[in-house]
Amino acid sequence: MNEVYLITPVTVNVVVHPGNSSDLGPLEKIMAALVRISAVCHRGVRPLLFRSSLLIRPVAAQKDRDCPYLISAKIHATPSNYAGSGSKAASLHWTGERVLSAVLLGMMPFAYCYPGPAIDYSLAAALTLHGHWGLGQVLTDYVHGDFKVKMASAGLFVLSTVTFAGLCYFNYHDVGICKAVALLWSK
Amino acid sequence: MALLLRTVARQGLYSSRSQFGVVYRHAVPMGTTAKEEMNKFWAKNTGLNRPISPHISIYRWSIPMMMSIFHRGTGVGLSSGISAFAVAALVLPENYPHYLDLIHSMSYGPQFLAFSKFALAFPMAYHTFNGIRHLIWDFGKGFKVPEVYRSGYVVIALTVLTSVALAAM
Numbered sequence: 001m002n003e004v005y006l007i008t009p010v011t012v013n014v015v016v017h018p019g020n021s022s023d024l025g026p027l028e029k030i031m032a033a034l035v036r037i038s039a040v041c042h043r044g045v046r047p048l049l050f051r052s053s054l055l056i057r058p059v060a061a062q063k064d065r066d067c068p069y070l071i072s073a074k075i076h077a078t079p080s081n082y083a084g085s086g087s088k089a090a091s092l093h094w095t096g097e098r099v100l101s102a103v104l105l106g107m108m109p110f111a112y113c114y115p116g117p118a119i120d121y122s123l124a125a126a127l128t129l130h131g132h133w134g135l136g137q138v139l140t141d142y143v144h145g146d147f148k149v150k151m152a153s154a155g156l157f158v159l160s161t162v163t164f165a166g167l168c169y170f171n172y173h174d175v176g177i178c179k180a181v182a183l184l185w186s187k
Numbered sequence: 188m189a190l191l192l193r194t195v196a197r198q199g200l201y202s203s204r205s206q207f208g209v210v211y212r213h214a215v216p217m218g219t220t221a222k223e224e225m226n227k228f229w230a231k232n233t234g235l236n237r238p239i240s241p242h243i244s245i246y247r248w249s250i251p252m253m254m255s256i257f258h259r260g261t262g263v264g265l266s267s268g269i270s271a272f273a274v275a276a277l278v279l280p281e282n283y284p285h286y287l288d289l290i291h292s293m294s295y296g297p298q299f300l301a302f303s304k305f306a307l308a309f310p311m312a313y314h315t316f317n318g319i320r321h322l323i324w325d326f327g328k329g330f331k332v333p334e335v336y337r338s339g340y341v342v343i344a345l346t347v348l349t350s351v352a353l354a355a356m
Contacts, residue, residue, distance in 0.1 A: 098325050101318055108315070131266035138263060144229035159270055166273025174276065174283045183284065184307075185356055187291055187300060 097133050104130055115178030123177050124167035132160040254339050258317045261310040305354035312349040316342040 104126045111119045135156055143152045171177060219227075279286065294300055320338050323329050329338055 098322060101322060105315070105319070105322075127269055131262075131269060134262050135266055138259065144226070145233075146226055162277070163270045163273040166275075166277045167269070170273065170276040170283070180283055183287055185304065185353075187287075 093133075100126060100130055100133070111178050115176075115182065117171065117176060120171040120176040120178055121168065124164060124171060128160055128164040128167065131163070132156065135159075250339050251335050254317060254342070258314060258321070261314040261317075264310055265314060301354050304356075305350050308353040309346065309350040312353070313342070313346040316345045316349075 107119065107123055107126060111123060136153075139149070139152050139156060143149050167177065170180070174180075175183065217224075276283075291300075320329075320342050323338070329335065
């Protein structure tokens with residue numbers, strides 16, 4: 001038996017489109033060509049060594065029984081007919097969390113060097129929001145079930161609101177956050 | 188995987204057995220969201236009163252594990268502290284310097300003050316430095332296991348040094 005052995009120890013991510021193979025990479029073209037040859041030669045292509053990380057293989061089939069070339073096999077996580085049901089909200093939230101963390105980090109030396117009401121209120125806002133989002137992640141991890149999640153989220157919202165209100169009150173009617181830390185460390 | 192290609196490449200399969208094409212082309216999205224699926228999982232398993240496999244009670248604790256939960260712990264602790272402070276600001280009648288003087292008059296000497304400064308500075312410093320470590324991870328850097336341990340030790344060292352320095356001030 002004159003068989004073609006295919007050894008491809010690489011990870012290949014192939015999305016095969018209907019019709020032609022013009023937008024395939026070189027390796028996939030080789031594989032496709034081999035399969036095509038095998039179809040013509042009535043032999044099988046037996047891959048010897050496929051890593052399990054190989055996601056897709058070109059699916060060889062005959063269109064109208066006549067011309068053997070690759071047909072469609074859109075094989076990836078979200079098929080093309082799965083339209084528009086992804087929103088970027090979660091991703092943007094994630095980015096927002098990191099940006100806020102970085103901003104808060106930058107506020108710290110700034111508050112030390114230039115204390116005053118501007119940085120006081122900025123710190124109040126940044127600290128409250130950072131804490132709100134952080135506790136939100138803790139809730140997501142440990143609280144399950146629709147009702148419990150709703151209750152916990154409502155409680156967190158109230159807590160964060162009261163915290164922000166209290167900090168702003170402190171900034172307005174009392175010495176303010178920067179001065180408070182300075183006083184605490186003065187003795 | 189290899190079986191798939193072998194099966195498909197075999198002669199005589201081409202037109203009659205297009206089931207793989209069918210599988211791929213006629214794939215439909217699931218009717219439920221991820222959130223719904225997660226809720227269903229929890230509802231079903233808590234409803235059935237299934238015991239949970241031991242995990243944190245049996246798995247060997249590692250430095251990265253401990254640092255991770257300590258990051259969360261300090262985060263929750265600091266947040267609670269800030270909230271408590273805010274509520275106190277709203278509720279208590281006197282102003283901040285008044286209560287500060289009250290604490291100083293009650294305190295048990297300079298060691299108490301130094302210790303309380305350390306107790307405040309330590310979680311703050313740890314959360315800050317480990318937070319920077321997290322931000323570095325978010326850029327995709329430092330995920331190799333030795334790097335994780337190394338950055339972890341750096342965070343611990345910086346935390347101790349900073350807290351001691353701040354407590355001494």
